[in-house]
Amino acid sequence: AQSVTQPDIHITVSEGASLELRCNYSYGATPYLFWYVQSPGQGLQLLLKYFSGDTLVQGIKGFEAEFKRSQSSFNLRKPSVHWSDAAEYFCAVVADNYGQNFVFGPGTRLSVLP
Amino acid sequence: DTAVSQTPKYLVTQMGNDKSIKCEQNLGHDTMYWYKQDSKKFLKIMFSYNNKELIINETVPNRFSPKSPDKAHLNLHINSLELGDSAVYVCASSPQTVDDPTETQYFGPGTRLLVL
Numbered sequence: 001a002q003s004v005t006q007p008d009i010h011i012t013v014s015e016g017a018s019l020e021l022r023c024n025y026s027y028g029a030t031p032y033l034f035w036y037v038q039s040p041g042q043g044l045q046l047l048l049k050y051f052s053g054d055t056l057v058q059g060i061k062g063f064e065a066e067f068k069r070s071q072s073s074f075n076l077r078k079p080s081v082h083w084s085d086a087a088e089y090f091c092a093v094v095a096d097n098y099g100q101n102f103v104f105g106p107g108t109r110l111s112v113l114p
Numbered sequence: 115d116t117a118v119s120q121t122p123k124y125l126v127t128q129m130g131n132d133k134s135i136k137c138e139q140n141l142g143h144d145t146m147y148w149y150k151q152d153s154k155k156f157l158k159i160m161f162s163y164n165n166k167e168l169i170i171n172e173t174v175p176n177r178f179s180p181k182s183p184d185k186a187h188l189n190l191h192i193n194s195l196e197l198g199d200s201a202v203y204v205c206a207s208s209p210q211t212v213d214d215p216t217e218t219q220y221f222g223p224g225t226r227l228l229v230l
Contacts, residue, residue: 034218038155043118043204044221088155102147102219104157 002027004093004105012111013081021076021108023065023091032094033074035065038107039087047089050074061085086112117141118222120205126228127195134181135190135225137205144209146188147219148180151202163188200229 003026013019025031032051036044048059055067065076074091091105118139127133139146145164149157161180162169168180177193190203205222 036221041223043223044157044206046218046220049218090157102159104149107155107157109155 002031002093002103004091004103006089006091006105006108008108009106010109010111012113014113015083016080019076019078019081019085019110021089021091021110023074023076023105024072025074025091025093026072027093030069033065033067034092034094035059035063035074035076036090036092036104037061037087038090044090047076081110081112083112083114086110117220118205118207120203120222120225122225123223124226124228126230128230129195129197131195132191132193133195133227134192135203135205135227137188137190137222138186139205139207139220139222140186141207141209141220142186143207143220144185145207146182147206147208148188148190149204149206151204151224153201157204160190161188195229197229200227202226 005024007022034049035047037047038044047063048057048065050057050067057065063076063078065074067074088107088109090107093103121136125133145162147162148160150160151157160171160174163180163182165185179191181189181191202224204224206219208219
C-alpha cells in the first residue's frame, strides 16, 4: 500500500534561518506529490506539486521542493523562514491514475522563533 | 467567495446522536472528498465521490454516509455517534478529470466534532 512518512513531528527554527522538511513516500510507480500547509484554524493550502519534468519545483510563499526518485523523497525547503510560516505542513501522494487516492503524511509542525 | 465551505464550524453533541455536516464548493468541480483529521493531525480519506462513482475507504464504519443532493454539495451524515468519532472532518473538491489526474484538491476549513 502507498504510504507517506514525515520523520519530523515538530521542528523549531529561528526567523531568517533556512528550513527543510522531509517527506518520504512508498509507491511503485512515479507518484504525484504535493505539499500542503495548514495554518491554525485554516483549511489546507497547496504550496506546490510535482508530477513530471523538472525535479525541482517552485511553489508559493518562497517554498521549493525537490523530487529524488532514488531516495523516494520530496523534501520541502525555504531559504529564509518568516514568522508567518509557522504552521502544520503535510506531504501527500496521489497514487492512482484518477487522483482519487490521496494519501497524506502525518504532518510536521513548524514553530518559528523571533 | 469561499471556494469550499463547511457548516457548522464546530459541532458538540452527545454519544448516540445522529448528525450531519454540510460541504459546498462553488468551483464547478466534479469530485468531492471527505477526510478525517484526528487529534494528531493525521488526515485520512474517508470518501471520494463524483457524479459517477462513490469510493469508500473500507476502514470507514457504515455509520458514516455521504449524501450528495447535487454536484456542488457533499454532506456527511453520521449515525449513532461514538466518542471515537471526535475529530476534525475536512471536505475537499477537485476538477479531477481522466485527462489530468494531478489536479489539485481544494480544502474546506474543517468541522470540529466533539462527541461527549
